[in-house]
Amino acid sequence: MKRPSGQRQPGFLERARSFELRGWGAAGRARNVPYLLLGIALILFPILDSDSSQVNVAADAGHWILLALGLNIVVGYAGLLDLGYAAFFAIGSYAFAILASGQFHIHISFWILLPVSAFIAALFGVLLGAPTLRLRGDYLAIVTLGFGEIVPRVFRNATPITGGVNGIVGIDQPRLPPILGWDGKFGFNPVPYYYLILAILILSIFLINNLRNSRLGRAWMAIREDEVAASATGINTVTTKLLAFALGASFSGFAGTYYASKLFLVVPESFSFQAVSVVVLVMVVLGGMGNMRGVIVGAILIYTIQTYLLIQLPGWIDSATAALNIDWLTKLDLGHYAQQSNYLIFGLILVGIMLLRPQGLIPSAQRKVELELGTSEDSLAELQGQV
Amino acid sequence: MPILEVKGLTKRFGGLLAVNNVDLSVEAGEIFAMIGPNGAGKTTLFNLVAGLYKPTSGQIFFNGRSVYPVREFWRTYSPPIAAYYTVADAVRRGVGLGPLPLGLKPHAVTTLGVARTFQNIRLFSYMTAVENVMVGEHPRMHAQVWDALLNTPFARNEERRVRDRAMELMRFVGLERYADQYARNLAYGFQRRLEIARALATEPKLLMLDEPAAGFNPQEKAELMQLIQAIRSRGITVFLIEHDMKVVMEVSERIVVLDYGEKIAEGPPQKVRTNPRVIEAYLGKSA
Numbered sequence A: 001m002k003r004p005s006g007q008r009q010p011g012f013l014e015r016a017r018s019f020e021l022r023g024w025g026a027a028g029r030a031r032n033v034p035y036l037l038l039g040i041a042l043i044l045f046p047i048l049d050s051d052s053s054q055v056n057v058a059a060d061a062g063h064w065i066l067l068a069l070g071l072n073i074v075v076g077y078a079g080l081l082d083l084g085y086a087a088f089f090a091i092g093s094y095a096f097a098i099l100a101s102g103q104f105h106i107h108i109s110f111w112i113l114l115p116v117s118a119f120i121a122a123l124f125g126v127l128l129g130a131p132t133l134r135l136r137g138d139y140l141a142i143v144t145l146g147f148g149e150i151v152p153r154v155f156r157n158a159t160p161i162t163g164g165v166n167g168i169v170g171i172d173q174p175r176l177p178p179i180l181g182w183d184g185k186f187g188f189n190p191v192p193y194y195y196l197i198l199a200i201l202i203l204s205i206f207l208i209n210n211l212r213n214s215r216l217g218r219a220w221m222a223i224r225e226d227e228v229a230a231s232a233t234g235i236n237t238v239t240t241k242l243l244a245f246a247l248g249a250s251f252s253g254f255a256g257t258y259y260a261s262k263l264f265l266v267v268p269e270s271f272s273f274q275a276v277s278v279v280v281l282v283m284v285v286l287g288g289m290g291n292m293r294g295v296i297v298g299a300i301l302i303y304t305i306q307t308y309l310l311i312q313l314p315g316w317i318d319s320a321t322a323a324l325n326i327d328w329l330t331k332l333d334l335g336h337y338a339q340q341s342n343y344l345i346f347g348l349i350l351v352g353i354m355l356l357r358p359q360g361l362i363p364s365a366q367r368k369v370e371l372e373l374g375t376s377e378d379s380l381a382e383l384q385g386q387v
Numbered sequence B: 001m002p003i004l005e006v007k008g009l010t011k012r013f014g015g016l017l018a019v020n021n022v023d024l025s026v027e028a029g030e031i032f033a034m035i036g037p038n039g040a041g042k043t044t045l046f047n048l049v050a051g052l053y054k055p056t057s058g059q060i061f062f063n064g065r066s067v068y069p070v071r072e073f074w075r076t077y078s079p080p081i082a083a084y085y086t087v088a089d090a091v092r093r094g095v096g097l098g099p100l101p102l103g104l105k106p107h108a109v110t111t112l113g114v115a116r117t118f119q120n121i122r123l124f125s126y127m128t129a130v131e132n133v134m135v136g137e138h139p140r141m142h143a144q145v146w147d148a149l150l151n152t153p154f155a156r157n158e159e160r161r162v163r164d165r166a167m168e169l170m171r172f173v174g175l176e177r178y179a180d181q182y183a184r185n186l187a188y189g190f191q192r193r194l195e196i197a198r199a200l201a202t203e204p205k206l207l208m209l210d211e212p213a214a215g216f217n218p219q220e221k222a223e224l225m226q227l228i229q230a231i232r233s234r235g236i237t238v239f240l241i242e243h244d245m246k247v248v249m250e251v252s253e254r255i256v257v258l259d260y261g262e263k264i265a266e267g268p269p270q271k272v273r274t275n276p277r278v279i280e281a282y283l284g285k286s287a
Helices: A012-021 A030-048 A053-077 A085-099 A110-132 A137-157 A190-212 A215-225 A227-232 A237-263 A273-288 A292-324 A327-332 A334-340 A342-356 A365-372 A377-385 B042-050 B070-076 B079-094 B106-112 B129-140 B145-150 B153-172 B188-201 B218-233 B245-251 B269-274 B276-283
Strands: B002-013 B016-027 B031-035 B057-062 B114-116 B206-210 B237-241 B254-259 B262-267
Touching: A030 A053, A030 A190, A053 A085, A053 A190, A053 A215, A053 A237, A053 A273, A053 A292, A085 A110, A085 A137, A085 A237, A085 A273, A110 A137, A110 A237, A137 A273, A190 A215, A190 A237, A190 A292, A190 B145, A215 A227, A215 A237, A215 B129, A215 B145, A215 B153, A227 A237, A227 B106, A273 A292, A273 A342, A292 A327, A292 A334, A292 A342, A327 A334, A334 A342, B002 B042, B002 B237, B016 B031, B016 B042, B016 B237, B016 B254, B016 B262, B031 B042, B031 B218, B031 B245, B042 B106, B042 B114, B042 B206, B042 B237, B106 B114, B106 B129, B114 B188, B129 B153, B129 B188, B145 B153, B153 B188, B188 B206, B188 B218, B218 B237, B218 B245, B245 B269, B254 B269, B254 B276, B262 B269, B262 B276, B269 B276
Parallel strands: B031 B237, B031 B254, B114 B206, B206 B237
Antiparallel strands: B002 B016, B002 B057, B254 B262
């Protein structure tokens, strides 16, 4: 995307501005330069990382970001507290695993199944949404929690179809036509996966940003703010909520397909409440409910804490105590305790962040405006232009 | 022809008879007021008409049609449910039980042309004022999910049109300066006006205002009365609940009085004012 050249023509500037409101002309303004640089850095990143280990981590983080973005539709925009989001992720993963593996000797292309499993996840989103429509808040959370527990259990017990506890192994990889000396096979190489999830993420951010600024996004927010008033204003709360569930779930369908194909296998254990549902919810809440940038930052932060900080911490403590060379401190073996109290440390970090930033790392624009009392038209345009 | 006709409307909450066999009709183009002491059932009657409650019995006709016509079932409910209602309705009529006492959902009533405001203001706090009004346009917008996802030219044009119309309404109620303020940051009086603008955005034929002057000072009340007259001159019928007698007597052409869920008087302001039953309801029986 480059800066439009015909800016002097009357009318064009206005058009460019109206595009920007929708997040189209990302390069149109100076304040978008950081995003451009970030984009370039993200594209160049695998070239700079020689052994691809960091690329692998980034490629794994990608599907968490996608999950957090999807849940943000349900929780952040429509205000429906969903504790069973792992179910849709599982459904997306298994849909792909069953239709593209040796399990039934069905081998449909990844590129076809990507939208298909998103559609299947969306369908289940509607199925879950339908009975919960009358529920709100805590009650809705409990029902969705139940659904989130039921789905992995079904996958565990439906052995003939899903392979039971052992899951499905040997899932197909995506394939592209060979280009630039690359044979188009994904295999174990994380670099193509990295670019794949980057492309999926950019597409998802584009789609979700459009949704947020649309008639539908407005209806979701109206329901979140006041369901009775929304209904009295002519919004069909039933279909609008179902659409939130369906669209939220469809992005986890994308994530599931990607996850299954990258990992080669799916097992029911990887979709448990504490492994997925809670973590994604924490990403959304901690990042800043209703704000896409916040949610992305939250997802990256939580993922980093979980997969890097918590694993490295015992080693750091060990080397620190070794360096200090104090006899009684070395004997205490703090590193071992740190390893054992992994979840305790994770919890403490979460509590700490929530105490420092109760509104989330990057609160949604509405909260910011409330704090700054921005009133001019331009400030709103700017706020809305932001992802 | 009355724009809104209510026949034998009854609503029972457990042992409480909130609205008891009320008949009333609102003529097209008039300003019609409903008054009564606290707990008389005024807001309940509003909620019944707006579809928030289902009546225990009785019927509501809008523009001479029942608010529960068969065609509306098919438009607002899924086919199997609509089929069930249609058959159940026919059976009930056949055995002489009268039509199915079943309300349309509030959004369906709104699409029929009935808009309302709330006694305790119910705005979308964390949306801007103009967005609040744009929500009111929702039922008449046509952008589908794929339009929203892909931000198609159709969706963009519609958004622009809707925003312009919403701004027009903001000007009409005198809030254009506050269009981009969050609704919750507006002053109380402005919030009431914004609620009216949002209701007007649904393009109603009948606008129901639930105590629009509550908490207003005399200046604001005078402005409100002007606004109500302006709304009526747009061809919209106004049906309001109001406690302030000055507002009611000045602005309305006909008044209905409710007490303990029953209609005790109806007529032009001068007649209602001197009605002994009304005086009794408000001041108590003389010893």
